[in-house]
Amino acid sequence: MKLSLSYKDPLQLSETLAELGQNTRITQLDLGEGTYSMSHAMSSGVSIAEIKASKTLLYEGWGTDWSVDFNWITPIKATTDPFGYCEGYEMRSNSIGGLNTINSAPGSSWGKYSEACSSTACMLDKAVLIDSLKACNAQTALENLTTKRGLDVDHFAALQLRKLAQSDMSKGIVNAAKYYDLITCCLEEGTVRHYKKSELKNLGLLSEIVSLSHSNDVMQSPMSLSDVCKYLDAGQASLYRICQEYFGIGIIEMMMQVRLEESRRALLRQKDHSQSHESTIREVAIRYGFKHAGRYARRYFTSFGELPSQTIQRS
Amino acid sequence: MRAKKAKEYVFSDLLGMEAYCKSHYAEYYSKSNFSCNVTQLTKGELLTSSICAPINDVHLELFKSNQTLLYEEDANQSSVAFCWINDPNRVSESNTIIGGHKMRELSIAGFNRLNKTGGNTWDIVGANTVLCCMSLKWDKLKGQIDKMNAYNAYARLEECIGIDSEAPSSSQLKGLFDRHFQHGVQCSQSFYDLAIATLEDSPESENLFTVRSDKTDLIEDLVKLLHEDRPGLPPLTIAQITQYLNSDSKSLRESCQASFDMSILQLIKSIRLEQVKKSYLNPHVPKGLRKFTMKQNALYYGFNKWSSFERLYFQTFSESPEESIDKAGAISVLVSDLLRQRK
CATH class of the missing domain: 2.60.120 (Jelly Rolls)
Known part of the structure; x- marks a missing residue:
């Protein structure tokens, strides 16, 4: 199976990902409309997908119980800013991230990618991969896979992996076993980046911030900055510094953006057209922590360039 | 300077x-x-x-x-x-x-x-x-x-x-x-x-x-709502305001009193009165038309009785609606270059 799709709305990306078994929530961190496209291919034991977007997107909630989700990026244009982060691991042109999806609970992973690169995800069967690593006695690969977030791989295998994925996305996957071999090689040959203690702490904090922003309870009754500080046991300055560095906006602003995006998903999924638009918007606004529908509509307009009522009409 | x-x-x-x-x-x-x-x-x-x-x-x-x-x-x-x-x-x-x-x-x-x-x-x-x-x-x-x-x-x-x-x-x-x-x-x-x-x-x-808190948000939203020039502009009742702001009348009343030292209805009245005055001064409408629609404008902004409106208008602006319309268009800004003045 192979497919290439282009979209006008990042929500459509998450709909397609959901069809592929990834329940990912996507939030656009830049304002305005963009263009988005996705190619993917699937066969038994392997699933690959590449996403290009003209805006910076935050992905939350991927990872399944059966797979390890490897990620890499392909630069599209030169930039001095980082291309993106996979679970906080800064993704460079030679990085492979997402290793810790082997340990984490399904749906707890996140990533953020800028418009300067495309991002590719490659899902391999967890059990099959571990068995094959054990069978060829790849101790380093096993160690890296189970204890690291990401690796920088300059080995020839990484290049081959990228080429293979690229060609399979247009032609369809012929030989799934090749992916297992190439990934094994990458895991074995990759270099580990060394982090300072404080940097490791930041990576942990980042994941907590992303997960807190996406918690349904918190979306319904948004936390104030001082609540967030207490909950995460962190100072406001460090929260702002870390959010600015990794997401380019303030923490409260980021949490709001996630709520807005989720409310939009709810509006678009609105199936019941029996009640008036006005009361639907009110209900959705309140469900996502916006007490006043007017304020919600204004904020919504700033982010998406259309009013909630226009979104419902399109649904 | x-x-x-x-x-x-x-x-x-x-x-x-x-x-x-x-x-x-x-x-x-x-x-x-x-x-x-x-x-x-x-x-x-x-x-x-x-x-x-x-x-x-x-x-x-x-x-x-x-x-x-x-x-x-x-x-x-x-x-x-x-x-x-x-x-x-x-x-x-x-x-x-x-x-x-x-x-x-x-x-x-x-x-x-x-x-x-x-x-x-x-x-x-x-x-x-x-x-x-x-x-x-x-x-x-x-x-x-x-x-x-x-x-x-x-x-x-x-x-x-x-x-x-x-x-x-x-x-x-x-x-x-x-x-x-x-x-x-x-x-x-x-x-x-x-x-x-x-x-x-x-x-x-x-x-x-x-x-920033729910209280500060509420009062911001109230001020915004009262200024909104919605089509038809039906007079707002307290019940509509509380429903619109998803609040209760007691906390609204208290917030309004604390911030503006006046009741919500008084605040609405001040804002609406100013809106009428601005319509009298609108430079894009010919003076004759502004005079012709003078009473309708007051009605549009919720002032049903002309005579009491006229009285309130005069008390507030020290001029009558006709005087406002007549004065409009005259130079309303005086700009002076302070540095040049001193030289």
Whole structure:
């Protein structure tokens, strides 16, 4: 199976990902409309997908119980800013991230990618991969896979992996076993980046911030900055510094953006057209922590360039 | 007055002032839209004075009005305002509120106009209070915050509506502002540095920061709602307002009384009266037509009885509706170049 799709709305990306078994929530961190496209291919034991977007997107909630989700990026244009982060691991042109999806609970992973690169995800069967690593006695690969977030791989295998994925996305996957071999090689040959203690702490904090922003309870009754500080046991300055560095906006602003995006998903999924638009918007606004529908509509307009009522009409 | 380009703008009507503010802002922050609604809350003839002395990247203004004024404006993401009152002899007994923060001697507020939560902001400028306003460019300020690693300042910009600061940087900022209006300051950098330092260094005591809350949001939303010019403009009832704001009438009543020292209905009346007056001054409608629709305009804004409207109008503006229409179109702004005057 192979497919290439282009979209006008990042929500459509998450709909397609959901069809592929990834329940990912996507939030656009830049304002305005963009263009988005996705190619993917699937066969038994392997699933690959590449996403290009003209805006910076935050992905939350991927990872399944059966797979390890490897990620890499392909630069599209030169930039001095980082291309993106996979679970906080800064993704460079030679990085492979997402290793810790082997340990984490399904749906707890996140990533953020800028418009300067495309991002590719490659899902391999967890059990099959571990068995094959054990069978060829790849101790380093096993160690890296189970204890690291990401690796920088300059080995020839990484290049081959990228080429293979690229060609399979247009032609369809012929030989799934090749992916297992190439990934094994990458895991074995990759270099580990060394982090300072404080940097490791930041990576942990980042994941907590992303997960807190996406918690349904918190979306319904948004936390104030001082609540967030207490909950995460962190100072406001460090929260702002870390959010600015990794997401380019303030923490409260980021949490709001996630709520807005989720409310939009709810509006678009609105199936019941029996009640008036006005009361639907009110209900959705309140469900996502916006007490006043007017304020919600204004904020919504700033982010998406259309009013909630226009979104419902399109649904 | 030695500041370069210092000009005084004198207005006797608020429509002219709004239009002027709008174009002044658009000129200063290119590509950004800005609009505001101003309402006169006290009774009597109006005279305002704005002394503007902008330099590169910093807009500086001294504002004073003989009447108490209510401002309502949309939040924006291009400028950050820092305002304080200048009343060393405490003559004005100011009831000034900026961005929802009650202004006292040590207060600085207005920076929540940089509001990314889709809100709006409101101010009350007390009669005869000298208001000092400094407006910085957000892009530049943000860059500076990153460079200085001043993330407490960032947090406060996003979550506070005002501070009462005894920090030395705060009095230095006010001092620099005064010096600019006396002698002229060329370099904008110190304004940025001191603004950041004031936000960053002010002591962490709970009382000194007014934090954004449901209450402050509620009053912002109320002010916005009352200014909305919805089609048909049906008169708003308290029940509709509470439903619209998802609030209860008791907390609305208390919030309104605490902020404006008047009931919601009185506040609506003041705002609507000002809206009628602005329709009388509208330069895009021929004078004859404005006279012809004079009564309908009052009706449109919810004043059902002409005679009591006329009386209220006269009490508030010290002129009759006809006089307003006749006066409209006359020069409503007096601009003087202060530097040239002194020479």
